Amino acid sequence: MAEKGSGNMENNSSGDAVPGRTEQILCQPCSRKDKQTVADVFCSICDEFQRLDCSNIHKTYAFMKNHKLVKAKDIKEKPVSFDMKGLDQCDEHQKVLKFFCEDENQLCCSTCAIVDHRKCHSVVEIQKIAARSASASSKLKASLQDIREKAETVVKYTKSPKEQLDQDVKEVSLKIRRMRDNVMKMFDDLERSVAKDTESFKRETLGKLTKKQSDNEKHIADVTKSLETIDNVHQHGTPSQQFILEQRMKKQVSERSSNVDKECQRLETVTISFDFDETLKLPPLSISDYIPGTLTLKYSVPEAVKPITSVDPIVKLTKVTSIDLKQTGNNVKEPLYSGLDFLPDGRLIAVDNKNKNCLIYNEKLKKVGSYQLSYHPQSVVVVSVEEVAITSGAGYKIDFLHISRSNELTLIRTCKVTTKYDSICMKDDRHFAVGTYDDTRHVRIVSLSGEEKDFSINFPKKKYPISTSACTYIRNSDKVVLTDRDEHTIYIYDIKSNTRVVVKDDQIKKPRGVAVGPPDPSDCILVCSKKTDSIVQISQTGRIISSYKLDTSHPYRVCVSNDKSIIAVTNKRKLQLFKVTY
Incomplete structure (x- = not known):
């Protein structure tokens, strides 16, 4: 889509083609004066084709000295820009906004910069400072x-x-x-x-x-x-x-x-x-x-009406217990707990990706049960009081295990799927919300019987490599949350309105696991921030509420107990439990 208001290359039409005649690009400043003159150069900053006389203005003003001029004949096609629908046009001069006056905090076109802000000390090109406000x-x-x-x-x-x-x-x-x-x-x-x-x-x-x-x-x-x-x-x-x-x-x-x-x-x-x-x-x-x-x-109007605002209490974490994750005689490699979830009775389920295990811990983090898998598990979710589901990634299947009260694990059934699945959570009593990798459908819906379908979300056309994103689902507001590790970003998709909130902040670096946190009914979002060694609390509108610094580095996964009073966090070295207060 061409940029509204920007000049276009003016060529002879194919219907007028004459042998020996070459296509000519016209000078845009002259064209605005109803003159037809051939352009000699193209300025990428001004975004214009100009003849030499018109381009001499670059030698007059200091702020234009860094503009790069190239020969017009070397430009095969003028770059096409996104249509801002007039938002990038100066209201007074109807020219493209290319400068920003930091003294008066105003957007400027080239005329504004020359006429209205010539006495200002800091008029800078927008493209040089735009990256400052990434968030x-x-x-x-x-x-x-x-x-x-x-x-x-x-x-x-x-x-x-x-x-x-x-x-x-x-x-x-x-x-x-x-x-x-x-x-x-x-x-x-x-x-x-x-x-x-x-x-x-x-x-x-x-x-x-x-x-x-x-x-x-x-x-x-x-x-x-x-x-x-x-x-x-x-x-x-x-x-x-x-x-x-x-x-x-x-x-x-x-x-x-x-x-x-x-x-x-x-x-x-x-x-x-x-x-x-x-x-x-x-x-x-x-x-x-x-x-x-x-x-x-x-x-x-009541005199003492309380302001109606979204009140998100700050989640405070107090460490309850912690264990070191080490290679033991039964483990071939150093453990990596790639998935965590709580059973309704408070027992913790974990899957060890490196050693192909599913493990059960009690409330004191004492291992009370385990099951050897035949593949590298990606994540785990509790389906019911006595059942969990495990994703296998490239194995294209979801396994369902039965857990007895005496901590015995038994494989009860397997559902074949067509997508590589990583993170998993319950969407409702009969469906999962499952994060993908190597797929443009970043989160999908899978039924307990293995039927797959898509959310009505316009995901960006990109694919996440394995372990570079994780998802969760917020039931009370029908929202999907997705982390983007390499972009340091959290996406909050509203299914009902098909809109999204993009969360970027200095407190979020290399985000990994994500979970729906307390309290009901506001349900905040808890994110593992690898590079800041912290758990970050985010509201559903994308506001950073708090950040809890951990005493261990690079948190990988986080989950919340059913009563939302306990949080489990793991990395490559430790598995920790925290008590939740507000």
Whole structure:
């Protein structure tokens, strides 16, 4: 897709071809002045073909001295750029934004840089500084995700009062009708009077609530569109385009966040009630002279409303016990526990990739059972109280083992599969979510009977080598989490909206294993960060909550007990248990 607003190579069409005639590339500055002159050079920074006279501006201004000019005839085809849909154009001069003024924190085109910022001390080319903010788009997306979730909360909150209004109005009518049996005339008049007032109040209130709902649904739509734009630019745009988009959206995000926060602080409660007086004056008094009760019509904002925000408590870890993983007489190689999971009763299951073992540990990390496998296992997941499933990678199968209360392991069945599977977790009671390698479908769904299908996720067209990514699934929000070891990145895919949050942070380096952590119902994400020797806690919106430094290096896998009170972590040297507090 060609960059919007950028010049294109202008050639003679094939229909006009004449023997001996060569295709000519026109000077773009001259073309804008309705002049047809042949270009002599191409500037990759200005992204323009120019004749020599037009290109002499490079000798005039110091900030253009590093621009590289090459002969136009040596350019076979002008580079095609990602279409930013005008976001990379200067609002004032309609030129491509190529500079950034660090003094005034503004994006500039070449005209802005020359005319408006010539006295500034630090006007730099965007392509030279774009790489500084590699994690900016993920933080921007996290902010947008927070805005969307707050707006969704407001929409959900406004629907309840609307339903309650109808219920309250019906209750008032029923209350009045029960009294009408004794004083029919007065209560007929009373019902008409009250119904008129309540319906009027309801119409006015519904108008306000409907507008609030509509405004926040627009916030949701705008944020979803912005998230899609960021994803597209992150996947297809250049670092410069990513930087430009970040600068463009910062103000929008700030304004949207402020608006949604105000809405969250003004979640009105609406009530209608009717209370009868203890004594009633009977007709012939006119109903307008005396109403036998008090009609309450209330539309208010509570004074002490609590801010509705995503509260993610910090997970604190306290080490309970630890064992060293060493080569023993039964082991051919140094152990590598490539998969961990807890049984419901607290026993820990581990698979040793190097020595082809499945092992059982009690709550004190004493080995109480083992089973020799015929292949190198990749990962393990607990299916039920007495059953686990093990992935075999290139073995193209998933084995199911029975575990007795006396810690005996028995192979009960094998499911053949068509994909190389690594990490595995339960998607629901009948399906797994399984991470792949050497496949563009990074996470797939496999049933307990071995049937395979894909998530409705637009994964990037890349393949992960073995042990370079791991996945988990968050049930309560229908999200898939994927680690990318070589890109130092965590991807959080929302299945319902087919959007994703990209998490990059200095606290996450070479991420490996990942698990769904406590507490319910917010369910944070726990990631093993190899190069920082820590377990990093991330919210579902991509915010870094905390980082726990381990006393051992290069954590490999992490899992959480059923009651979410214990966390197990392993690397090549140790297996450790930690108690969870908040």
